[in-house]
Amino acid sequence: xxxxxxxxxxxxxxxxxxxxxxxxxxxxxxxxxxxxxxxxxxxxxxxxxxxxxxxxxxxxxxxxxxxxxxxxxxxxxxxxxxxxxxxxxxxx
Ligand SMILES: [Zn+2]
Numbered sequence: 001x002x003x004x005x006x007x008x009x010x011x012x013x014x015x016x017x018x019x020x021x022x023x024x025x026x027x028x029x030x031x032x033x034x035x036x037x038x039x040x041x042x043x044x045x046x047x048x049x050x051x052x053x054x055x056x057x058x059x060x061x062x063x064x065x066x067x068x069x070x071x072x073x074x075x076x077x078x079x080x081x082x083x084x085x086x087x088x089x090x091x092x
Contacts, residue, residue, distance in 0.1 A: 050075035054084050
């Protein structure tokens with residue numbers, strides 16, 4: 001039993017060591033980019049997520065297929081979903 005506790009303590013220490021090591025790599029990467037202060041700011045959100053009304057999947061706006069319908073823009077994950085939506089609207 002004592003052996004197990006020792007092993008567990010060693011395991012925890014190892015975990016902390018790995019965590020610290022990864023942190024060090026990350027902070028080094030920030031310094032490498034050359035921007036001393038910019039690294040502290042969160043990156044700007046360039047990709048807005050839009051929801052596909054057909055299958056409910058979220059995808060980045062730039063990858064989504066847009067469809068204008070009565071002044072509203074819908075976004076779809078694939079052409080298949082867009083076609084499905086078009087058909088659904090036409091039958092209404
Ligand atoms: Zn879809």
